[in-house]
Structures are given as C-alpha cells and as structure tokens.
Amino acid sequence: ERVEYIILDLTPVPHMDSMGAHFLEELNESYKARDIQLILTNPSPRVVRLMERSGLINKIGRDWIFVRVHDAVVNCQRSLMQMEGGGSLATPSWQPMGMVSPVYRSEGGAEPAAGTSKDAVAPGAPAAASLGS
Numbered sequence: 001e002r003v004e005y006i007i008l009d010l011t012p013v014p015h016m017d018s019m020g021a022h023f024l025e026e027l028n029e030s031y032k033a034r035d036i037q038l039i040l041t042n043p044s045p046r047v048v049r050l051m052e053r054s055g056l057i058n059k060i061g062r063d064w065i066f067v068r069v070h071d072a073v074v075n076c077q078r079s080l081m082q083m084e085g086g087g088s089l090a091t092p093s094w095q096p097m098g099m100v101s102p103v104y105r106s107e108g109g110a111e112p113a114a115g116t117s118k119d120a121v122a123p124g125a126p127a128a129a130s131l132g133s
Contacts, residue, residue, distance in 0.1 A: 003036055004036065004037065004079075004080060005036065005037050005038075005076045006036055006037070007039045007041060007069060007073065007076070008024075008038065009041045009069050010040055010041060010042055010043040010044070010047060011041070013043070014044050014046065015044070015046050015047070016046070016047045016050050016051075017050075018054070020050075021054040021056055022054075024040075024051075024056055025054070025056055025059060028056070028059055029059075037061075037064060038060055038064065039060075039064045039065070039072045040064065040065045041065075041067070041068060041069045041071070041072050042066070042067060042068065042069075043065065
C-alpha cells in the first residue's frame with residue numbers, strides 16, 4: 001500500500017510566519033514529487049491570510065483545505081474510491097449526499113449562507129466560502 005494523502009491539522013497553529021509558509025510550500029512540493037496530496041485542516045484566519053499572500057493555497061489547491069480532519073478523511077476515502085474507478089488524484093469527486101465540501105476560513109469571518117451549518121458549505125459551493133469563527 002502506498003500513501004496517497006497526508007493530512008496536516010493546523011488547529012494548534014494560530015499564527016504562521018513566512019518561514020512556516022515556506023516550510024509548508026517545500027513540504028507540498030516534496031509530496032507532489034511523490035504523487036502524495038498534502039491536505040490542510042482548520043487553518044486560523046491569520047494563517048489563511050498568510051497562505052493567500054504567499055500563493056500557498058493555490059499551490060496546494062483550494063479543494064484540499066478543510067474545516068475538520070473528519071471532512072478531509074471522508075473526502076480522501078471518496079477520492080480513493082473514485083481513483084479505483086479510473087479517476088485522478090488531482091480531481092477529487094465530491095458526492096452530493098450531504099457531503100461537506102472543502103472550504104477554508106476567510107479573513108472576514110462571515111457566516112455561511114442560509115441553509116448551511118456553521119462548519120460547512122453545501123456541496124458544489126465555491127472553495128472560497130467563509131466558515132465564520
């Protein structure tokens with residue numbers, strides 16, 4: 001069995017400087033060279049702002065940043081099932097079965113749209129949706 005995904009929980013990281021972002025960028029590049037997807041969960045608004053400025057969010061991919069570790073694991077499992085069916089690691093498949101889409105915190109901290117939970121955005125929603133604080 002080979003490793004397909006690495007999930008990094010950023011819950012205990014309230015702040016990150018440029019060296020931290022550079023480390024994550026190098027880590028992401030190292031994993032990509034081995035066809036391993038780096039996934040980030042629960043980055044703080046300050047960390048998201050730094051990752052936005054550095055371009056790291058786009059390098060990792062907005063679809064690979066989640067609110068909760070659980071959401072990341074469920075989506076990894078679904079992506080693995082898709083790959084078994086002939087899909088690609090680079091194109092995750094989000095199933096519309098009440099599934100939580102990947103999202104990341106915005107600096108504004110606005111509440112999600114009506115009809116969504118505080119921690120999730122409806123499937124198919126843009127990855128730039130806010131989670132709130």
